[in-house]
Amino acid sequence: MSSHYEAPIRRPLIIGDKSYHDISVDVAAPVEGKANKLWWIAFSIALLAFLWGIGSIIYTIGTGIGVWGLNKTVGWAWDITNFVWWVGIGHAGTLISAVLLLFRQKWRMGINRSAEAMTIFSVIQAGLFPVIHMGRVWNAHFVLPLPNQFGTLWTNFNSPLLWDVFAISTYLSVSLVFWWTGLLPDFAMLRDRAVRPFQKKIYGMLSFGWTGRAKDWQRFEEVSLVLAGLATPLVLSVHTIVSFDFATSIVPGWHTTIFPPYFVAGAVFSGFAMVNTLLIIMRKVSNLEAYITEQHIELMNIVIMITGSIVGCAYITELFIAWYSGVEYEQYAFLNRATGPYWWAYLLMMSCNVFSPQFMWFKRLRTSITFSFIISIVVNIGMWFERFVIIVTSLHRDYLPSSWTMFSPTFVDIGIFIGTIGFFFVLFLLYARTFPVIAQAEVKSILKSSGEKYKKLRDGNHE
């Protein structure tokens, strides 16, 4: 792949005195070991939340969208907020695995597996919302361009919602393929280590008969590269298209050309925050501190800081353009956003997304695990509110003052949101116990170049 030489100035990516075998053991340990109490508690809570969500969804489908807090003026609120939020979170995985692969950023190897898992799980959550927010879910297949006996009855290719259908499904499928491709050698490793026939069988199937031949490796590398090339534009396209839902409309506060880059930056921002949230816990619980190092956290914090600043710029640009446009409706939309009845949401969004990442300028703070964890949570709260602010505060007071109203969520709105968080964690916790959570095959490839022990040996840093 790349040369085995690495500049001495670079900090090691694998800490400690690890051999290839150690890596295999460390990565396989959570899969082969027994779940501890903490895992079961976390899993139970997640499962309960998930069940609550399922209950709320069944209630919605059985009774009608009216069980949500929506009204004639605010036709979307938590549903699409949650959708955009989850899609945004799903951005980091592809960015880490594809874009960083193309840029030869080796630090991605410690985190890409989980980041991609997170992507897939969050895109699943995201995909739920456009479906259940439909008034008639049972006709959801109408949005697919299926041949039918009505001749000219076809979907409306002008509608950004239709573009969403394609964007999300493409993203999900490419991400899944990319993820699985990377998993093949690692599944094979688990298969080879497995002692029980059942596990051997399962991992055998999952690894698609990986043998570790040179040809396998060559194809693996090629496919990875090709998929990375395919996935990179997707990183930009998915959220661009999601932003079109708003940008192509005529609602003041939505109809903005800045939306595509602003949304993509926001998505990367929230995605990295979520990766941080998950990995800070996982490295501790699964004893993977050697592979997901402080340096990884720090690098992700830097990405958070940069994308957070981009998002901040976008917020200010929006305000400036609203003022500069001279369009009364546009001006009012932004005035109302900042000072109207939902001022608190705007303030929350501003402080979480623009101010909090600025702390990362300080090395002490960005290398602090606890602080990083807190900021990662804060950022995701902020990003949820960003979508809420965009959707609800634009809609609730638009053109005709006679239709102005407010939105307030019901327990069902909240239930479904909590439910998706539960579902996400159910998937992630199961993943953490059954999948190789670190791309060990790739990590092994940099052990000699970036492993702490080998770096020391090579750089003559004998202690």
Add this chain to the structure above:
Amino acid sequence: MASNKKYWKSVEELKEKSSIVDTLKQNEFFEEIPTDIFLGDKETLETSSTTRRDFLKYVGFTTAAVTLASCEGPVVKSIPYIIQPDDIIPGVAEYYATTMADGFDFANVLVKVREGRPIKIEPNKDANGITNARVQASVLSLYDSLRLKGPKANGAEISWSEADQQIIAKLNEVKATSLPIAVLTGTSASPSTKKLIAKLNETFENVTHVEYDAISESAALDAFEEMYGTRALPDYHLEKAEVIVSIGADFLGSWQGGGFEASYSKGRVPTNGKMSRHIQFESNMSLTGANADKRVVIKPSEQNLALIKLYNAVVSGILTTEETPLNDTIQKAARQLIKAGSKGVVISGIQDKNAQLLALAINKALNSEVLDVNVTKNIRKGNDAHVAQLITDMNEGKIGAVIICNSNPVYTLPNSAAFVEGLKKVKLSVAFSMQDNETAKAVQYSLATPHYLESWGDAEIRKGQYSLIQPTIKTLFNTRQFQDCLLAWTGSTATYYDFLKETWNNEILGGASWNQALHDGVFTAEAVQSDAISLEVDLETAASQLAEVKGSDLELQLYVKIGLGDGQMANNPWLQELPDPITRTSWDNYLTMSKADAEALGATNNHVANGALNGSLVELTLNGVSEILPVLIQPGQAKGSLGLAFGYGRKQGLKAEMQTGKNAYAFYKDFNNFQPNVSLKLVPGEHEFACVQLQNTLMGRGDIIKETTLEIFNTVDSKEWNIVPVVSLDHNEVEAGSVDLWDSFDRSIGHHFNLSIDLNACNGCGACIIACHAENNVPVVGKEEIRRSRDMHWLRIDRYYSHQEDFAGDNELKANGKGVMGFKNAMDTLEDPSENPSVAFQPVMCQHCNHAPCETVCPVAATSHGRQGQNQMAYNRCVGTRYCANNCPYKVRRFNWFEYPNNSKFDYNMNDDLGKMVLNPDVVVRSRGVMEKCSMCIQMTQATILKAKKEGRPVNTNEFETACSIACTTDALVFGDVNKPEDTVKSLAEDKRAYHLLEHIGTKPNVVYHVKVRNTQES
């Protein structure tokens, strides 16, 4: 391809007449089939498990089973016509002319009947019929599932013959005691009923007929009688008026029975540079006041003084020297009236004979041609004194029997307890009622009467103008008309129909055809002779007596709402859900209060998290009667005055959902809508309002409702006051409508529909909303859902208050808000309405944009554009993403949040079999999860096209109509085909007042508004 090739089977065929060939031709099987061997082999046959008999059994069973299975199928119970009526063609509507006369509303109407079911009320325009919201909604009351379904004696069901027997026996008993029999009815204006009551008098002697209006116009009737000799109401031809001064008269509401909106609007649309000027003095913000050019806010007691001053100024020429703002406006009004001379009119709603006398005297002095004292109106006849006397007599045991018809005194009387006591003291009490209401529960015999759509009858609404009532459906229940009962009790065997026909032929028609009259619904006698005599009245005494009426710090002004009127249709969900045109609050009555008074009292209105409006509760006390009422802060309410609407607070014979509000009749002491000396106390708790409009001001968005003054309209080019928005194209400012992102279509071929809305003619009455409800099967969602901002009205009438004195002031305030903070401050202040705001109404329905934002965003193309300009909804295709509603700048799209029909949670007319009969079969009932909205009544336009096609003719001029345009009696809504140059809408769409709503977005709507012109000329 056919082939001539011959295929040879054997060489034998070469031979002629070969025996083998012949044999082969004869026998299909030239080798014998070995049946013997096959059947003879017993062993094989016996080893087979299936015998021949089994085989036949299987065949038999399967045949039978298949046949039986095919018999199974859904059984749809429908009853076919055994003999199909000649005049009923399934799918084709029939129209019958009839008349609504329920004692409160009187209207000549056309009833649309589909397959034998009346489904919609339309104005009988040939008979100058005017249908307000209540008349439009009355068809639903026919299908009220809580109607009284048969005669009852003391709450137990009996048969009509038993009831007749018992009542006649009791009447004879009463006759023997020679105590009077009182017939208490609402105003019926029916000549034939009057004759029947006379007939009852002949039979049982000593019958007195007391007429009673729940909402009294006794003062006006008495005053007119004193001045002109007949107890009737004068008519007002407001279209002739140049200056209208109204003191407390809500004549666009139900003042003196209403029906003035059409004539008023005719004078309000600027034609030839002229329109009437309307000055309103009032304390509550009424619909009339909201339409006035100048609205002067005064307390009810001050209205008396204002009238006296106006009288002095106009008639006596006395000018008050005292300089107060009120005096100033009265002087100006007086000057304008004098200037207008016979084209001026003064109208008063003060329930005081003296006040009514003064108003009549002013008109007399002006020689007003607006006032018509000859063709008087008979739609209010109630006499307060007689009613009061009756109650006294009943309690003193001086009445033998009480027969109540078309009236609910137990609910509507302020001293209803005394009346109920009195009822217990009479030998016989009978109530004819359509509903199992308070009165029906309080009497011995409650006799079920049919709805007017099931009845025969007549009414003389105006002198010499007779209307007929004819049934449009067979009685739904075991009901009998009051008149039929009277005939039965007086020993006649004739039916009321016979009696009615005879009366008309003998006394009214004067040889004209009965059938023609029945067809037309009306019959106008030869021109009424001017027989009004003018009597001398001591006006000085009247003025001084009026001046003595004392006010107080806090005064209550009772009023009538557009929706429920006097309350008899309280079980009608359409009316309950109709937002009040002024407060835009439905499902309630409330105490309207000025902001200053509310602040002083500590009462507040606030919005909860989902925007819904809540209000403080207060206890209102008047002479020991008290009631806890919610407070609604009303801009334009006179300080020191309170408003409360009649018609609410009924409990009997109503579904639980309809038992809304509080009974205001309890405060209607002496039948006077002005009550001083009320006291208020703040009580803990909050009331939840169902208000559909939560933002009351226009926020300085003058491009939404464009306004100008008559002066500017007459003198300045339309580009100045009807400003077309511009956008930048290649750095040049061009008109917004000229820039286009899309390829344009040729819209000149075929029909292209437009709807024109004249903001000058529209007074906000809401009749169109109910018409739309009826025509389009719009569901009722109930109070809770309205609170969640989920009303389903396809057509709404937005009402805006100004923050400054007028909307121009708002625009200026906004323009002056420079810089970010300036803009913010301007917007913050603009959120609050003025103490006495200018009011604007704007009907908004789907604008049917030619470039519809909803159409592009629907992922499944469920909403798309029609060839005739309509934006159409394919409900079957809709998956309910609500994206279209979000992207609609007019917010006219309505989502079915729940399954509204057949849902016990929405127990309105669509949840019972009876109520469903009102549904229009031409319009689909939407299921949950789909978006719906105004369709421009596509079912009606298509029917018009088909009708013309069948008759082999082009569509006539102005033949296209929508439900709202038919219902609109003021011609504010005009529908038609802009590709037809003769259609009125074509010229209206090109009028210099015409503009599109939010034109700058470039949606190119097919709905056109007309700039509102206000007549601000002070003198």
